[in-house]
Amino acid sequence: MGVELTTTRLEDAAKWAKQSKLDRATNWGRKFSLFTYPFVTACCGMEFMSVAGPKYDLARFGAEFPRFSPRQSDLLMIVGTITEKQGPALKRVYDQMTEPKWVIAFGVCASTGGFYQNYHAMPGADQVIPVDVYIPGCPPRPEQVLDAMIMLMDRIQAGRGHSQLRDKREQIIAAREAEASVDE
């Protein structure tokens, strides 16, 4: 954290300027009302509790309280080791979440598989679903998590989350197709 802006954030800031007023307002609303779905599978969960607890207080950033139904949430926190057997369940949870949705991989296990390079562990949750922000660490410090949260909020404001980009792509493709059919 701190006052310095990383390059990404500078770029993001430049992109906000290009957004329409409506987009800017919508994304502003989205970034301050994240509803988390904690997909807690392993030891990182302890660290997640401390971030969500009063000392570090994730709620300051608008991620007020965890919802334990994917249908009521738009931020998936993958906290802990994902095994190959859990892959279908994780994908299903992601599919059930409301659009637009974002994903944070919490800890090295969720990001790359960490030290579990063997038959049972999935080498990163991004094998199954698109991940927006990766947090390294085993487990990560709460400060890292807050930093990741701020990164994600910048990204949401800039419209650069995976699901937002996908929507944009689809709109462009639909527009192109419509153009093509008019030309014919």
Add this chain to the structure above:
Amino acid sequence: MSQKVLDALKASHASAIERTESEHGDEIAWVKRDQLLAVATWLRDDPAMAFDSPVFCTAIDRLDWRPLGVPPSQHFKDENLRFEVCYQLRSSRHRYRVRLKVTVPEHDPRCPSLASLWPAFDWQERETFDMYGIRFEGHPDLRRIFLYEEFVGYPLRKDYPKEKRQPLVRRDDLPIASKTPTSERTEIAAGDSGDEETP
């Protein structure tokens, strides 16, 4: 500690016990495979033994077994001795502990199941089957317990490739990635403000 148990076993089931050893306070009896059920039943039902508590059941793969301090003549060579199935038992009445071991050959990985004597061995035998592929005969429901049905092979065998994964879903199978053809996706990403690099 429980040398009495080994002596009693040798006295009552001389033909079933191959050899016995004591190591670090653990008493081990090597039992012939076809007699395991009889020996275990006797251990459970004899009032002087009364082994009522099943502690664990697991297996050891002795492929490439070369521990320090063991002469090369005793290293693993014979595929007939590849697996050892271990049953640890405890008698809470007499405070005995004993471990029964059965050698299981590679080409015929069968072992009698003790789940009928101690129901707690049911899941432990399933786990041993899941990880080592030991087929427990007489087991009520021998299925994989941790891994999925689609898994091929037995991961804790020493000849299973260390990093071999058998994924159930992969990103390439998913509609998110396949909605747009790849060529068009890169084109749009280049032309549009959005790029997908992640920090």
